[in-house]
Amino acid sequence: MNNVALKELLYKMADDQLILGHRNSEWTGMGPLLEEDIAFSSMAQDKIGQSHALYQLLHQLGEQEPDTVAFTRNANQFHNCVLVELPNGEYDFSLIRHFLYDTAEALRFDMLTRSSYKPLAELAVKIRAELRYHTLHANTWVKQLGSATEESISRLQHALEQALPYALGIFEPSPHEQELITRGIFEGEHVLQEKWIIQVELVVNQTQLSLPDQKQIKPVYGGRMGKHSEHLQPLLDEMSEVFRIDPTAEW
Amino acid sequence: MPYTEKQILEWLDGVKDPEIPVLSLVDLGVITGIDIKEESVVIEMTPTFVGCPALDMMKSDVLTVLKEKGVKHAEVEINFKKSWSSDKITEKGRRALKQFGLAPPPAGKVLLEDLDILEHVPCPRCSSTNTELKNPFGPTLCRSIHYCNECREAFEQFKPV
Numbered sequence: 457m458n459n460v461a462l463k464e465l466l467y468k469m470a471d472d473q474l475i476l477g478h479r480n481s482e483w484t485g486m487g488p489l490l491e492e493d494i495a496f497s498s499m500a501q502d503k504i505g506q507s508h509a510l511y512q513l514l515h516q517l518g519e520q521e522p523d524t525v526a527f528t529r530n531a532n533q534f535h536n537c538v539l540v541e542l543p544n545g546e547y548d549f550s551l552i553r554h555f556l557y558d559t560a561e562a563l564r565f566d567m568l569t570r571s572s573y574k575p576l577a578e579l580a581v582k583i584r585a586e587l588r589y590h591t592l593h594a595n596t597w598v599k600q601l602g603s604a605t606e607e608s609i610s611r612l613q614h615a616l617e618q619a620l621p622y623a624l625g626i627f628e629p630s631p632h633e634q635e636l637i638t639r640g641i642f643e644g645e646h647v648l649q650e651k652w653i654i655q656v657e658l659v660v661n662q663t664q665l666s667l668p669d670q671k672q673i674k675p676v677y678g679g680r681m682g683k684h685s686e687h688l689q690p691l692l693d694e695m696s697e698v699f700r701i702d703p704t705a706e707w
Numbered sequence: 708m709p710y711t712e713k714q715i716l717e718w719l720d721g722v723k724d725p726e727i728p729v730l731s732l733v734d735l736g737v738i739t740g741i742d743i744k745e746e747s748v749v750i751e752m753t754p755t756f757v758g759c760p761a762l763d764m765m766k767s768d769v770l771t772v773l774k775e776k777g778v779k780h781a782e783v784e785i786n787f788k789k790s791w792s793s794d795k796i797t798e799k800g801r802r803a804l805k806q807f808g809l810a811p812p813p814a815g816k817v818l819l820e821d822l823d824i825l826e827h828v829p830c831p832r833c834s835s836t837n838t839e840l841k842n843p844f845g846p847t848l849c850r851s852i853h854y855c856n857e858c859r860e861a862f863e864q865f866k867p868v
């Protein structure tokens with residue numbers, strides 16, 4: 457059986473988790489509160505671990521070792537969406553990105569628990585459970601800051617408008633979309649996006665924030681095809697520095 | 708010499724979680740299968756959290772014990788066929804956690820839809836439920852941080868997953 461479609465799906469999910477995990481880890485020692493510092497570091501560890509497990513599935517399908525795949529590719533070989541590679545910016549932006557992204561991932565892994573590809577379905581059960589803590593964290597803070605002071609509301613509103621075009625890029629359709637659906641591997645980006653918008657609205661409607669109409673927004677596509685912003689390569693260089701110096705080092 | 712599953716479980720009961728030295732891997736519930744074929748033993752394990760940094764150590768501790776006991780050919784296979792959740796921790800494991808000062812996760816299947824489940828966790832010192840959740844993310848992936856209003860001290864819980 458030809459696994460091109462399946463591999464592409466696994467790569468984009470693994471790359472998303474790895475890159476956002478790395479961005480989250482940049483909050484270590486920098487968070488606005490010690491609790492938030494710990495939360496972002498902890499989510500970073502989860503995400504990097506999850507990416508590793510997904511690279512392991514790819515390895516079982518004949519791709520290279522997880523470390524090699526994670527640390528020796530160039531930006532144009534990465535399939536993550538542009539959203540996850542953007543710099544952390546202010547806390548508002550990181551929080552909104554975390555909310556928009558993790559809402560999508562929680563739903564994606566929930567859908568994947570029903571995948572016809574058994575190893576992925578099994579892993580998805582586990583990742584889905586872990587992501588509950590991530591979405592709980594995001595929802596709690598968005599609800600709190602999205603209804604707190606005039607300043608916090610306007611800052612989050614600005615971050616939301618800034619992040620939304622990139623967030624829609626999560627759902628950039630794959631050239632193999634139809635094959636994945638037909639083979640029962642994944643129900644597809646379109647179904648995911650529909651579920652996502654409902655969930656995002658559910659949380660945003662409990663705040664003073666207003667969600668721009670997604671139909672009026674042009675999604676930032678390209679990431680899934682290896683077309684990235686200028687921010688990805690420096691991140692990869694930094695991430696792989698240790699590995700390039702000593703490929704046997706633990707990370 | 709053929710091995711029995713019971714015997715191997717006894718040996719593995721001596722292997723402790725590197726982060727919680729009172730809890731054996733058997734009580735933690737991460738040993739999901741034992742396959743014995745003559746002189747060779749394959750242990751199936753599954754991580755508590757996908758990114759658990761202690762997994763490699765657990766794996767090598769298992770191999771070390773089996774080797775010490777004279778198993779000729781031992782292997783550990785990590786997979787997610789039987790996904791770990793906190794209700795896999797045994798009754799004995801729960802008691803060990805409490806004695807260690809870590810609140811055990813609530814028993815039974817936990818449907819984590821709200822942070823509420825993490826509020827009012829019984830304090831492992833005084834058993835009071837007059838406690839608050841401080842942070843669902845603790846010093847390691849498997850712990851959350853709480854505060855007991857009776858003892859006026861923080862404590863950690865082994866997180867329900």
Ligand SMILES: [Zn+2]
Pocket residue numbers: 830831832833834835855856857858859
């Ligand atoms: Zn107490």
